[in-house]
Amino acid sequence: MQIIPHIPVLYREVLEMFCDIDSGIIIDCTMGYGGHSSMILEANPHIKLIAIDQDQTAIDFSTQRLEKFKDRVVIKKGRFSSVIKDILKEHDIKNIRGILADIGVSSLQLDQKDRGFSFSSDNLDMRMDKDALLCAQSVVNEYSLHELERVLLEYGELRNYKKIASFIVQNRPFYSAKELGDALKHLMPTGKKIHPSTLLMQAIRIEVNNELGELESLLDTIEEAKFPNAKIAIISFHSLEDRIVKNRFGKWRDSCICSDEAMRCTCGNNHSYGKILTKKPIIAKDDELRDNPRSRSAKMRVFKMDNNNE
Known part of the structure; x- marks a missing residue:
């Protein structure tokens, strides 16, 4: 059943x-x-x-x-x-x-932590189709500074997108959603009812899945x-x-x-x-x-x- x-x-x-x-x-x-x-x-x-x-x-x-x-x-x-x-x-x-x-x-997808959508996930994937080529780890670890800025601004609407993109480039590689979220916690917006990393993860997920x-x-x-x-x-x-x-x-x-x-x-x-x-x-x-x-x-x-x- x-x-x-x-x-x-x-x-x-x-x-x-x-x-x-x-x-x-x-x-x-x-x-x-x-x-x-x-x-x-x-x-x-x-x-x-x-x-x-x-x-x-x-x-x-x-x-x-x-x-x-x-x-x-x-x-x-x-x-x-x-x-x-x-x-x-x-x-x-x-x-x-x-x-x-x-x-x-x-x-x-959110409930399966191995898919990399959850804030506490131990990997960084976010592909809705597991057979797709582009994953979140590629976006975070391989995109240029300019490409990361575009993703964070257009899809996350993060005001400090330049600082976040620069921090990622200077401190990568990242291999899990949890690791990425924890590392960027000090740059994430506060005072909202949503998880601090919501807009960051949203931006990456939208890019991965177009x-x-x-x-x-x-x-x-x-x-x-x-x-x-x-x-x-x-x-x-x-x-x-x-x-x-x-x-x-x-x-x-x-x-x-x-x-x-x-x-x-x-x-x-x-x-x-x-x-x-x-x-x-x-x-x-x-x-x-x-x-x-x-x-x-x-x-x-x-x-x-x-x-x-x-």
């Missing part, structure tokens, strides 16, 4: 967003432990679900967890930005009714395909991801794409892809925050594609 290790974030809100989908296909771009996937399949008994993950450990676990749904679920391995393109070749786009993406590191590039690529694919019948729900965990989603949804909503300097509309004013269903991002309720502290950073935004936009 499997031990289910956690409840997925914003699970009630995800189910509510997809509750009116009574047929077709829902794509879970970030399957992980299969929490969202299993709940969606239970709540929507007439839909089929395609689940994607690049982590073989997650696939092995969720294949067993979702086995009871038999022919209603298909699991695919790979980065969701590329796998979703293959799905479009295999299925009628009108049958795809929902797309869910829970962006970022999963609880499965997380923002993956998100942008997914949104590009959705924008190109338009998915005339679909709801797009994306859960993010930090401001960089949320900003990307917010800006893209805003672009999809706007009917006029003329520049702000234009005296009058010349674009035809018919470019809207649909409507934003969440004026503000959905966040976890108090009881979920109490039961699952990792949900405190989760924000979900949802967009509904226009049925007539084909």
Whole structure:
């Protein structure tokens, strides 16, 4: 019997967003432990679900967890930005009714210290796909000073990124997340409720897994395909991801794409892809925050594609 290790974030809100989908296909771009996937399949008994993950450990676990749904679920391995393109070749786009993406590191990866995601990990890996070439140890020990500064500024938004990058270069090599975090503790921001090394590890992890590039690529694919019948729900965990989603949804909503300097509309004013269903991002309720502290950073935004936009 499997031990289910956690409840997925914003699970009630995800189910509510997809509750009116009574047929077709829902794509879970970030399957992980299969929490969202299993709940969606239970709540929507007439839909089929395609689940994607690049982590073989997650696939092995969720294949067993979702086995009871038999022919209603298909699991695919790979980065969701590329796998979703293959799905479009295999299925009628009108049958795809929902797309869910829970962006970022999963609880499965955080809980396994040998994966190098945890602050107390004895190694420095952080690869979501164990077969990927780039790992955190390579970023920390092999990147130039300039490259490290870019990673820490763009992905960690650390004000003293130059000092941190310089310290790393002068004191490397580092071989564990714990060793790196302890060595840099004096340079980390204080006074926040998060672990002092959160932004540092976040920056390295995003670089290793090209997380923002993956998100942008997914949104590009959705924008190109338009998915005339679909709801797009994306859960993010930090401001960089949320900003990307917010800006893209805003672009999809706007009917006029003329520049702000234009005296009058010349674009035809018919470019809207649909409507934003969440004026503000959905966040976890108090009881979920109490039961699952990792949900405190989760924000979900949802967009509904226009049925007539084909």
